[in-house]
Amino acid sequence: MAMTSVSIIGAGPAGSYSAYLLARAGFDVSVFEEHPIVGEPWACTGVITEDVLSRQLKLPEELVVNRIEKARIISPDNNFIEVKLKNDVVIDRAVFDQHVAEMAKNEGAKYYVNHRFVEICGNGESDGKVTAKIRNKNLNQLKGVESDWLIGADGPRSEVARSAGIFGNRKFYVGSQVTAKMENDNLIRFYPSENGIAWTVPENSRIVRAGIAANKNASGYFDEFMTQAVGKDYKQRIIARQAGPIPVYSPKAQTQKGRILLAGDAATMVKATTLGGINQSLMAATAVAEAIATGKDYSKLWKKKLGRDLWLSLMMRKAMNRFSDNDYNKLVKIFGSSKNKRMLEEFDRDEPRKFAFKLLLQEPRLLLLSRRLLF
Ligand SMILES: Cc1cc2nc3c(=O)[nH]c(=O)nc-3n(C[C@H](O)[C@H](O)[C@H](O)COP(=O)(O)OP(=O)(O)OC[C@H]3O[C@@H](n4cnc5c(N)ncnc54)[C@H](O)[C@@H]3O)c2cc1C
Structure with missing residues (x-):
């Protein structure tokens, strides 16, 4: 029986970590990256x-x-x-991306650099296959690549999301x-x-x-x-x-259309408080691999791993968007107290839900600021 094939667009953390997990699980994985060198150019604080x-x-x-x-x-x-x-x-973000790509290659994933995803052919799916139009920039040639699954890990401007009609109003x-x-x-x-x-x-x-x-x-x-x-x-x-x-994380963003899945920035999976997305992209990749291997619902899987913390970060961000400079001045004063400072030090930035509740219980003055969550 032919191996299940997966085409992944983008060799950032979401794409390469998905490639690594899927190749390790025995899938036939191809990664298409539009730039000649994985990881470059980079735009990240790291x-x-x-x-x-x-x-x-x-x-x-x-x-x-x-x-x-x-x-x-x-x-x-x-x-x-x-x-x-x-x-x-x-x-070093460029070397990090190259490292994850090497992990994937060592498990058998094939990498095609200088290959740009252009669009999905037809309505997206035919006979259980998805065909992506890919431009080989070395030869300036367009080719159709057919696979069982297509993963859009192509970053914030995701052409895969646009072509699948699920880019939405981001x-x-x-x-x-x-x-x-x-x-x-x-x-x-x-x-x-x-x-x-x-x-x-x-x-x-x-x-x-x-x-x-x-x-x-x-x-x-x-x-x-x-x-x-x-x-x-x-x-x-x-x-x-x-x-x-x-x-900006969009909880309503559609992240799957049939055999097309979106992961990482392509699916808006960035923490709205710190704007970090590297860990979120890696976690999304674990959901991609599990969904393809088990047939479980992808959106349920990533929401279970990431959804609540992305949502809480979004709520915190929405509140912060209403903060005046004076509110920030007050906030820094409140956090200046030693017990709150200690809690901030213990705060695991990737799991804000644990932190937010503890802090509100400990510091009722924050409730005055958090009313901006509501109005
Ligand atoms: C200024 C800035 C600072 C940041 N600082 C941090 C930080 O300190 N910590 C943190 O955790 N996060 C940070 N982030 C966010 C983080 O960089 C992203 O969340 C992360 O890169 C998302 O990974 P990804 O794999 O989803 O997408 P990306 O890293 O964007 O990878 C997408 C890949 O797809 C490729 N691609 C795009 N379109 C196509 C196409 N049509 N065909 C083929 N390939 C394509 C791209 O070339 C790229 O290699 C920062 C972001 C910015 C802009």
């Missing part, structure tokens, strides 16, 4: 909690650019709280980041404000990744933030720029 990542895969030490022990959350009035981090690392933050020369004390700095969220994350004592995510006026906000955090001469300090859209 902050992950190693503990959480290790539930999926072991991080080789050579991928770790920096280990960071403390973060500062800085309010618009320049007060801050400093929290100890548990296992936060900054990774919203995005504009993420704009640079690597810049800046002497620093190896702390992550977060700057939440009514404009959005901004950060500086050290690569080493002389270089930071500094950026913003905003849903309006991103370039004005970027300029203002960089002047404040990096310095008036920030333009001369820039080494490289990385930018990209970050999807």
Whole structure:
């Protein structure tokens, strides 16, 4: 009997980890990546909690650019709280993607770089097969690739989702980041404000990744933030720029149409609080592999693994979107108390539900702020 075949579009974390799990389970897996080199270009700060990542895969030490022990959350009035981090690392995102792709190749997945998905042929499915039109950019040739399953792991602008008619009405933050020369004390700095969220994350004592995510006026906000955090001469300090859209999690987004599944950013699976999506993409890949191997409902599977925390992060984000700068000033003061700070340090960022309830019980003043959840 012929092996069940799976075509995966995109060799980011969602695509390559799906490829690894499926190839390991004995499926015939092909990955199509539009760029010539897996992992490049990248647009990511690369902050992950190693503990959480290790539930999926072991991080080789050579991928770790920096280990960071403390973060500062800085309010618009320049007060801050400093929290100890548990296992936060900054990774080399390009090499991380290449590492996961190697894991998949070692299990037998075939990789086709410089191959761009163009569209799904026909109505999507015929005789239990899906045919994708793929452009081989080396030869500038279009070919039809038929498989039993098609996985859209092609990032925030997902052409697979569009072509399947399930892109829906998504919203995005504009993420704009640079690597810049800046002497620093190896702390992550977060700057939440009514404009959005901004950060500086050290690569080493002389270089930071500094950026913003905003849903309006991103370039004005970027300029203002960089002047404040990096310095008036920030333009001369820039080494490289990385930018990209970050999807706002959409609980109603359709993530499956017949034999077509969406995973990771292509399915908007990004935490709306921190805008992290690497771990979420890996977890989505476990749902992809399980759905294909067992025939279980994909959306039920990923929602069970991820849904509640993505939803809670979205609710927290919606509340934060209503925060004024003054609310952030108050929040930093509330968190400044030692018992709340301790809880923040214990907070597993990938599982906000545990944290939110504990915190509300401990700190009734937060209820005053959380009313913005409701109005
Ligand atoms: C500025 C910024 C900072 C971020 N910082 C963090 C962070 O610190 N921590 C964190 O966890 N997350 C962070 N994220 C989010 C994180 O980068 C994403 O959630 C993650 O990359 C999603 O992985 P993915 O595999 O779903 O998609 P992607 O990584 O976007 O991979 C999609 C792949 O598909 C390929 N592709 C696209 N279209 C096609 C096509 N038509 N045909 C073939 N191939 C195609 C792309 O080239 C790409 O390789 C950040 C994002 C941005 C923009």
